[in-house]
Amino acid sequence: DVKVTQSSRYLVKRTGEKVFLECVQDMDHENMFWYRQDPGLGLRLIYFSYDVKMKEKGDIPEGYSVSREKKERFSLILESASTNQTSMYLCASSFAGSGEQYFGPGTRLTVT
Amino acid sequence: GQSLEQPSEVTAVEGAIVQINCTYQTSGFYGLSWYQQHDGGAPTFLSYNALDGLEETGRFSSFLSRSDSYGYLLLQELQMKDSASYFCAVRDNYGQNFVFGPGTRLSVLP
Numbered sequence: 109d110v111k112v113t114q115s116s117r118y119l120v121k122r123t124g125e126k127v128f129l130e131c132v133q134d135m136d137h138e139n140m141f142w143y144r145q146d147p148g149l150g151l152r153l154i155y156f157s158y159d160v161k162m163k164e165k166g167d168i169p170e171g172y173s174v175s176r177e178k179k180e181r182f183s184l185i186l187e188s189a190s191t192n193q194t195s196m197y198l199c200a201s202s203f204a205g206s207g208e209q210y211f212g213p214g215t216r217l218t219v220t
Numbered sequence: 221g222q223s224l225e226q227p228s229e230v231t232a233v234e235g236a237i238v239q240i241n242c243t244y245q246t247s248g249f250y251g252l253s254w255y256q257q258h259d260g261g262a263p264t265f266l267s268y269n270a271l272d273g274l275e276e277t278g279r280f281s282s283f284l285s286r287s288d289s290y291g292y293l294l295l296q297e298l299q300m301k302d303s304a305s306y307f308c309a310v311r312d313n314y315g316q317n318f319v320f321g322p323g324t325r326l327s328v329l330p
Binding site for chain 2: 213
């Protein structure tokens, strides 16, 4: 079974803190994605990566950065957390050219 | 801009058939995917259409019309466990990126 794991299920941080969310996949997928999910807005793409050290901005990259130093690991960084970044964060991976994404369990981040 | 539209809610009874529509306007198009998400869970993949027509997988079928920028997910013989949110997603940007719709919440009643 494909497994996508995320470092935390729940996280509470203070405004201004630097936050790291990590995602690891075990299927040798080329593509990895970070989404945030908010009620009524569906999943919105923050960043994606199609190869090691490669990244592309999604629809809402402001306030976020990413890092992909190894193929299996994709990190999302909130440089200075703000309350409007309180959300569910979902990581996903897929083979290049595939319409099928595999999602991790999500991290519910609360910024106070 | 890029946008996908789905009904926000659909209600049906056990054993019935329900269709969830998705219309899209995106800068590129490589295919349409469908995902299911139960409350508190992660989205799970259901189906993918790259070409026009109907794809069937058990009780679930998905249809695509590229000329109409339209697709639907058909769920047959509804079961209580099918109560969940369903998202359509377009694969675009040279096939590397995905844009998701806002989701349709399906409630299956006994």
